[in-house]
Amino acid sequence: MTSSDNSVVSARNLCLTYQTNDGPVHALSDVDLEVRKGDFVSFIGPSGCGKTTFLRVIADLERKTSGDIDINGMTPEEAREKRAYGYVFQAPALYPWRTIEKNIALPLEIMGYPREEQKKRIAQTLDLVNLSGFEKKFPWQLSGGMQQRASIARALAFDADLLLMDEPFGALDEIVRDHLNEALLKLWARTNKTICFVTHSIPEAVYLSTKIVVMSPRPGRVTDVIESTLPAERPLDIRETPEFLEIARRVRDGLRAGHSYEE
Ligand code: ADP
Numbered sequence: 423m424t425s426s427d428n429s430v431v432s433a434r435n436l437c438l439t440y441q442t443n444d445g446p447v448h449a450l451s452d453v454d455l456e457v458r459k460g461d462f463v464s465f466i467g468p469s470g471c472g473k474t475t476f477l478r479v480i481a482d483l484e485r486k487t488s489g490d491i492d493i494n495g496m497t498p499e500e501a502r503e504k505r506a507y508g509y510v511f512q513a514p515a516l517y518p519w520r521t522i523e524k525n526i527a528l529p530l531e532i533m534g535y536p537r538e539e540q541k542k543r544i545a546q547t548l549d550l551v552n553l554s555g556f557e558k559k560f561p562w563q564l565s566g567g568m569q570q571r572a573s574i575a576r577a578l579a580f581d582a583d584l585l586l587m588d589e590p591f592g593a594l595d596e597i598v599r600d601h602l603n604e605a606l607l608k609l610w611a612r613t614n615k616t617i618c619f620v621t622h623s624i625p626e627a628v629y630l631s632t633k634i635v636v637m638s639p640r641p642g643r644v645t646d647v648i649e650s651t652l653p654a655e656r657p658l659d660i661r662e663t664p665e666f667l668e669i670a671r672r673v674r675d676g677l678r679a680g681h682s683y684e685e
Pocket residue numbers: 440441442447448449467468469470471472473474475476642
């Protein structure tokens with residue numbers, strides 16, 4: 423008995439080494455982490471520190487080299503077969519020849535949902551991300567922020583409890599990002615999901631998270647795990663409070679400490 427009932431992701435001594443022509447790349451080294459039901463966990467660290475790799479191990483898109491990882495008490499493979507998670511990629515990754523509703527329908531079609539149920543879920547998720555009325559549009563008719571909301575809708579459509587998001591707002595300007603951060607927090611509060619969110623923005627990590635995982639490069643390891651003391655209700659101007667700035671400072675210190683691993 424290692425993990426309790428509400429454990430969603432549990433990693434112990436997790437290691438992943440890529441074999442490349444230039445020799446082994448230690449992308450993850452002895453990662454220990456617990457993500458619990460309802461957590462909003464951000465992973466922050468410089469590029470190349472293994473953030474995407476960690477999400478891909480959870481999603482069974484990469485296999486660990488050693489150590490242990492459970493998703494809802496299952497192996498990543500079992501969790502993938504049970505559709506335990508929705509995945510939002512860095513770029514919206516919508517199919518240009520499909521309308522927004524057809525893009526969102528895709529995983530539902532693959533999973534064999536009846537047409538009526540598909541329609542219902544598309545309407546619900548479009549409403550959640552504030553895109554009702556755009557179902558017949560093609561991705562190129564939408565702004566970058568709207569496209570990313572559509573890919574969030576697609577990841578939500580089959581109602582997995584776990585959402586994996588890899589720098590979903592990284593390419594957007596700050597104003598749009600602020601707006602989507604606020605919307606995502608509301609959505610998270612309303613749907614009770616567990617979210618693993620990759621970012622390299624300190625304010626974004628602090629604003630969104632219940633828990634911040636600070637990672638360092640070469641080999642990717644966790645240098646600090648910060649439990650947020652901010653209240654659940656977070657207006658954007660919470661970012662100017664001393665409490666917020668104190669957490670941001672701790673994240674920055676963790677990132678700086680991690681850099682000393684570099685030669
Ligand atoms: P991050 O998302 O934090 O930027 P990644 O998880 O993408 O980092 O990468 C971690 C390290 O593993 C990097 O050094 C990267 O070059 C390397 N890497 C990632 N994917 C592969 C792969 N498929 N083959 C070999 N090396 C890889």
